[in-house]
Amino acid sequence: MTLSSTARTTHSRKRAWLAPLIYLLAGGALLGLSTNLAKLAGDIQLSALAFLFWSISGAALILLALAAFRRNLPPVSVRTVEYYAFSGLLGVAGANLLFFSAIPHVGAGFVALIITLPPLLTYVGALALNMERFQVLRAAGVISALVGAVTLAFH
Numbered sequence: 001m002t003l004s005s006t007a008r009t010t011h012s013r014k015r016a017w018l019a020p021l022i023y024l025l026a027g028g029a030l031l032g033l034s035t036n037l038a039k040l041a042g043d044i045q046l047s048a049l050a051f052l053f054w055s056i057s058g059a060a061l062i063l064l065a066l067a068a069f070r071r072n073l074p075p076v077s078v079r080t081v082e083y084y085a086f087s088g089l090l091g092v093a094g095a096n097l098l099f100f101s102a103i104p105h106v107g108a109g110f111v112a113l114i115i116t117l118p119p120l121l122t123y124v125g126a127l128a129l130n131m132e133r134f135q136v137l138r139a140a141g142v143i144s145a146l147v148g149a150v151t152l153a154f155h
Contacts, residue, residue, distance in 0.1 A: 031112055048097060048100035123139075
């Protein structure tokens with residue numbers, strides 16, 4: 001290895017944390033934005049189901065257009081359409097309908113807080129199932145996030 005390729009490798013390793021951090025911050029911002037938009041939709045008398053329909057339809061059209069532009073359309077068969085419908089109803093529409101319906105009763109901030117808990121608890125589940133080794137730094141991150149969530153929930 002030459003000196004310049006070693007320097008490039010070291011430089012790229014130092015910046016390897018940047019993309020995941022940007023994705024994490026962008027994902028969190030979009031989660032917070034979606035719950036606040038659902039609250040605004042409720043304020044203008046748009047039902048949670050209507051808001052959910054239009055937001056999922058818009059996202060699906062954008063993703064379909066991007067896939068068509070890249071010439072990478074998803075396969076379409078009876079089995080895949082069954083899978084798309086089932087996973088879409090359970091994984092996206094059902095969960096979001098519950099969250100968006102809860103916003104008028106408990107507030108957008110609390111719903112956004114609840115949405116962030118499953119990824120935290122995934123690490124705990126992976127530890128319980130011996131799928132992951134215990135790491136002090138990760139455990140400290142999960143504990144601090146849960147303490148923050150509990151603190152915010154009580155206020």
